[in-house]
Amino acid sequence: MTKFSSQREIVANIICGTHQHLCADEVLFMAKKVNPRLGIATVYRNLNYLVEEGKISKFRDANQGYIFDSNIEKHYHFQCMTCGMLYDLPIRYNSNLDDMINRELQLEIDTHETMFYGTCKKCQMTKGEN
Numbered sequence: 443m444t445k446f447s448s449q450r451e452i453v454a455n456i457i458c459g460t461h462q463h464l465c466a467d468e469v470l471f472m473a474k475k476v477n478p479r480l481g482i483a484t485v486y487r488n489l490n491y492l493v494e495e496g497k498i499s500k501f502r503d504a505n506q507g508y509i510f511d512s513n514i515e516k517h518y519h520f521q522c523m524t525c526g527m528l529y530d531l532p533i534r535y536n537s538n539l540d541d542m543i544n545r546e547l548q549l550e551i552d553t554h555e556t557m558f559y560g561t562c563k564k565c566q567m568t569k570g571e572n
């Protein structure tokens with residue numbers, strides 16, 4: 443019997459193996475190297491399944507596309523508007539904000555996402571050289 447990785451395993455290994463933030467197209471590109479028969483619909487289905495299972499997380503980037511993330515802790519992101527690079531910010535998630543909204547507006551907030559935009563260190567240095 444030949445042993446193949448399941449489609450879900452292939453997709454999970456890509457996200458969790460890179461420690462990056464990947465869009466579905468990037469996942470598809472990498473998945474096709476493992477199994478050329480994989481299509482975008484299959485990749486999307488498996489990505490969303492992994493999100494539902496709590497194995498990965500997803501959020502929207504500046505272009506309003508979904509980005510899939512191997513980091514499932516609540517965290518904030520920074521996106522460089524010059525090179526487009528996306529980073530996790532090493533600052534603590536502010537759960538006080540959720541509590542405050544729950545209390546003052548009587549809502550049931552589970553989580554919030556914040557994206558910071560600006561210029562990364564690398565691009566700041568490049569700018570200085572010109």
Ligand SMILES: [Zn+2]
Pocket residue numbers: 522523524525526527561562563564565
């Ligand atoms: Zn940059």
Ligand SMILES: [Zn+2]
Pocket residue numbers: 463511513517519529530
């Ligand atoms: Zn992240």
